[in-house]
Amino acid sequence: MKNKRQFSVHERASQLKRVTSRLFDVVIIGGGVTGAGIALDAISRGLSVCLIEKNDFASGTSNKSTKLIHGGLRYLKQLEIGLVRESGRERAIVHKLAPHLVVPEKMLLPLYEGGTYGKLMTAIGLKVYDFLADVSGNDRRKMLSVSETIEQEPLLKKEGLQGGGYYAEYRTDDARLTIELLKKAHVLGAEVLNYCEVVSFGYTEEGNMDTAHCLDHITNEKLMISARFFVSATGPWSDVIKQLDTSKKEKTLQLSKGVHIVIPRDKLLLRQAIYFDVDDGRMIFAIPRGKVTYIGTTDTVYTASLKRIVITRKDVKYLIDAVNRMFPLAELTIRDVISSWAGIRPLVYEAGKTPSELSRKDEIFISKTGLVSIAGGKLTGYRKMAERIMNTLFSIDDSIGNRATKGALTDEIPLTNYPLQSREEVVLYRMQLKERLASLGVEDEYICWYLVSTYGKQADKILEKITHFNNEEVIEKLIRAELWYGVHHEMVVTLSDFFVRRTGYLYFEIEKIKTFRTVVASDLQNYLGFDIAEMAHQHQVLDQLLTDATTFYETE
Template identity: 45%
Template sequence: MFSSLKRNQYIEKLKNNTYDLVVIGGGITGAGIALDAATRGLKVALIEMQDFAAGTSSRSTKLVHGGLRYLKQLEVKMVAEVGKERAIVYENGPHVTTPERMLLPIHQGGTFGKWTTSLGLLVYDYLANVKQAERRKMLDREETLRKEPLIKEDGLKGGGYYVEYRTDDARLTIEVLKAAVSYGAHALNYMKAEGFLYENNKVTGVQATDIISGDRFEIRSRITVNAAGPWVDQVRSLDTSLRKKQLRLTKGVHIVIDQTNFPLKQAIYFDTPDGRMIFAIPRDGKTYVGTTDTFYKEDPKSPRITKEDKAYLLNAIKFMFPKISVTEYHIESSWAGVRPLIFEDGKDPSDISRKDEIWEGESGLITIAGGKLTGYRKMAETVVDLVVSRLKATGVTAASCQTKNTPISGGKFGSPQKFLSYVEEKAKTASTFGLTEQEGYELARKYGTNVPIVLRYARDYEDHKLVGLSPLVYAQLMYAIEYEMTMSPTDFFIRRTGALYFNIEWVRKWKEPVILHMKKVFGWSEAKTYHYTLELERELAAVE
């Protein structure tokens, strides 16, 4: 279990242990590092000042993709590496990663021509070692329109058809972190690093503050890794080392439109009027479009969407899908995320490399910045290899990297090919837990091999005689609290279910009973209940 109700016990562990490694940052990069280190047998702690995945790792385009456009920038090594990693991420967690056929329409005068697209996708298949069934196909004009009739017909020459992988980025992060915990890592959200401990000018741990209680204490470690994403530079500013490199933050925005207004049936990667490339992707009865790419200098904790951001994406839709008439009124929800990129003087946001970079300060603090969600496992392997090499001097030894073939939490199917049969089997048992078969199917797809635990909560629903919550909502909420370190309604509605972005009416329907039940479970005061209610209302207002 990874229970919010045992938070004080976990804090005592942080206070009373000396770790081989402390990781600052609970996004996908930090979670990946914790899992890699824990599976090698290291003693690991991870702290995150917000909720897990609350930063960039819940605000991406939600694709585990190889970065086709980086071929154009001649970043061949990065394309090869992350292209291969796509399949590994899928193999280890098919419940949170799904193959998605992507159509790249080719228009006269567009970013990609027919010959360059064909060659680029061929090279892409080769570099990424794409399996035979998923290799690219080139389509003529008529085939392209059959795949997606909404595409602009004027100047259309054909299309490239290839496979990417769609993911739930926040749930991917949570499942990686839960796997790390199952291997012995200690992890806590709402735990902020506010300084470092030193011996002989070397970092020997972290001064931490519990955001929930205000308690301050020390966490001791042999090695500390800064994987704080957009806050990397802020964490480095707490250290005595010189800051030789800096991040440049860029903001990306996505909007969500119901399919009754934008009935897209095929994922599209397309040109914008200014020559950029963005995605339009159908998901769960919605179509989401993004991303923008602009420099960002404000607080990375709460990036907001401007009217200009929305106008840019609506204009892009109008440009590529002229048969569709959508306005700001049709935007149901949206999200903005901040990307931490390595500063490159004179480059536009879209041209700055997405490659990751690792460096050490004079104090021994290891920092990782940049990179893509797709490459999280490989980034973690590189970081932990460095950690292990440094630990040798202290007499600590560790195994080699284990994560290439290590399923994440909920991913223990034996192979992705067994995933759907597992889901169907569990769906058929749902009625014995007080759920419909469709509800059982949805839960099994979301929680994978953890679904038996979720179903048991649904069965227990009647025993609690709850007012206002359905068995389906109760099961997910209790699992989120007792197995996923959920501390607030916002954690639940955004990062444990994704509902705030893709099923906002569900949030509006269930927010009050969820808050009341959490108040009962946690024993919140009226003031704290009001705080969490206001927090959720602010998030609802921000995405609408």
């Protein structure tokens, strides 16, 4: 029997009928991690939920972070104790919910004379950090001597080194986290639409917002969605939505651009992730991931267009110079960069402060028409941001609060339908998958690591599909099976959805796009029935993304 709630564009027609024929408790605008978290929280409490995103899910900031679920050590220096406590405890919860996707990453913090962190203050700070974040076991911090620090990472510069701090962060894939949240919300009954844009709002005679007038970019249909509450979780686009509501009276956000560059792993053979000083007083990460190492991030005021965010040569030079100073033998040049990404952080504006000085706390705004907007915040805090939104809605309308479960349930809801329960289960499953791949002729351990860290046990469905493709090399079959899974289970609509947001190939295995683009495009066209003009447009969009990931401009 066909699944009536398949998370696929194949169900678009019936889904559009459903969203236009009922009154929702909550309509969420924005399909990044914040919106996804709100959708899951609301639907799990028993409310009716619709989420709409004008592009693809996680196509904005939620695909372009440093990809860490971290406790925010630097916020301790800024004395944001509450933020450190919340972030540290939240990362433990998210790791429990998706241990294949949120994984421990040992972090080395080298300490230098005159650096951001002194040895004594680091020892105290990391101990406080462990306490606030409720860190236990092997994840607790260790202080290292000079010789121990060099042994841990021989590539570090020796001059001025005073020792190191060794502690745990958690690495993730931000776009994958977002898509799993949305898939789970959908399973529980939420209506979730990508490529559906709000173009205006409707109001009651009393001036309260009651409808969103939308354009579905897939069918070109205009539709009207009704709700008791509308929540804008659009990140950098929050002020744009407020302008549609005519509720933007003054500056709310200060946008900050963060750039990351990707280099081949053999260009900087780090033994673990490093968090290190830059000459201007900031700190950046260098994080090994599979076949590459990525480095970031910058933190500069951004005032250019949100339609296309490019990386400048100045951005790249900043990061390369920082790496070469910290790792003198690296001798990186701009030619070593194989990919990159630039994201925009929606920081809450405070007069006179630089982006690095602004708080990463989230803030909620309520317009006179009832539009609820949330801005600021961090990837790590998506669950608590959702909880604060729900509390805000309940405080406005007792009736909706009376129908919903009072406390958040999302700390106990696994993020996949076939959850792995612990680190140990992840390791065991990876061993099993390795044997299955070997039986298919795949000996590359990286592929096994990629499948598990990307899909968890959902990788089973991909491997099962491989047998449906004939006469190709096994790696090509695997890519085709991934696309099939993406189209039928993860709302993939375009080439960019697949190559960028669902797989991360644009950033971490860019050569696969060049190798498998043609067969992926052919399969996508067959699955979704696109005409030649639509496919030409999709290739054009992907070409632009490839260019922007590998080209560095003189100006923004």
